[in-house]
Amino acid sequence: MLNGGLIPGRAYLIKGGPGTGKTILSIHFLMEGVKNGEKVLYITLEEPIEILKEDMRKLGFDIDNPLFVGIDATPVKEKRSIFEGFHYEEFAKGFTELVRAVRERLKEDKFTRVVIDPITMIKLTMEDELEYRRTFLAFLKEIANYNVTLFLTSEVYEMSIEDYLVSGVIELKTFETGGKTVRGIKVVKFRGSDFDETMRPYKITSSGIEVYSEETIL
Ligand SMILES: Nc1ncnc2c1ncn2[C@@H]1O[C@H](COP(=O)(O)OP(=O)(O)O)[C@@H](O)[C@H]1O
Ligand SMILES: [Mg+2]
Numbered sequence: 001m002l003n004g005g006l007i008p009g010r011a012y013l014i015k016g017g018p019g020t021g022k023t024i025l026s027i028h029f030l031m032e033g034v035k036n037g038e039k040v041l042y043i044t045l046e047e048p049i050e051i052l053k054e055d056m057r058k059l060g061f062d063i064d065n066p067l068f069v070g071i072d073a074t075p076v077k078e079k080r081s082i083f084e085g086f087h088y089e090e091f092a093k094g095f096t097e098l099v100r101a102v103r104e105r106l107k108e109d110k111f112t113r114v115v116i117d118p119i120t121m122i123k124l125t126m127e128d129e130l131e132y133r134r135t136f137l138a139f140l141k142e143i144a145n146y147n148v149t150l151f152l153t154s155e156v157y158e159m160s161i162e163d164y165l166v167s168g169v170i171e172l173k174t175f176e177t178g179g180k181t182v183r184g185i186k187v188v189k190f191r192g193s194d195f196d197e198t199m200r201p202y203k204i205t206s207s208g209i210e211v212y213s214e215e216t217i218l
Helices: 022-035 049-058 088-092 095-108 120-125 129-145 161-165
Strands: 011-016 040-044 068-072 113-117 149-154 168-177 180-190 200-205 208-211
Touching: 011 022, 011 161, 022 040, 022 049, 022 068, 022 113, 022 149, 022 168, 022 208, 040 095, 049 068, 095 113, 095 129, 129 161
Parallel strands: 011 149, 011 168, 040 068, 040 113, 113 149
Antiparallel strands: 168 180, 180 200, 200 208
């Protein structure tokens, strides 16, 4: 569907409602890096990291591999350290703190793939839309310097600033037909490459996401 794959060093947005498989798809993406011996970074803003790991182990992912670095930035009541010197309360103040923390982490280690899951959480913490846009754009520019491929997940369906600024958008959808759930995946945007514009069926199985790239829905 991607005509060979994603272009490295760029940012991609994975959009879809709850339970569509955004997290699983992101983990697939990271674990492919791990298989190649790459160091990868996963930042969770919604699901606590231990629960995530438990679920991903069940799907057969090598989540305990030291090349996989998982960081928990989920909301907690007590002041808790996420990265050395950073606390959730600071994160909650906005994107700026997260950007700063991610930058520090990228300087420390050579990561090739980074996931922020979901970006929606950050947006919710930022009151000023203009400030969010400015910070988001600065973040993408900054990330470009480190040559990492970035996945951002989002539960927001409407087109927003992220859609315009990233290099690619992949949408995950679920439909109900005759009491059955059908899942569809579609590449909406992919800068710098030709791509398959047709929505293709996919399934979430005990080994993760399977895309039927030759089939159509209906
Ligand atoms: N072992 C499994 N077999 C089949 N489906 C599964 C399995 N594990 C998880 N799922 C499906 O994956 C969904 C969760 O995927 P997830 O990536 O967490 O979604 P999102 O991040 O978009 O909310 C569940 O709602 C369920 O439908
Ligand atoms: Mg998720």
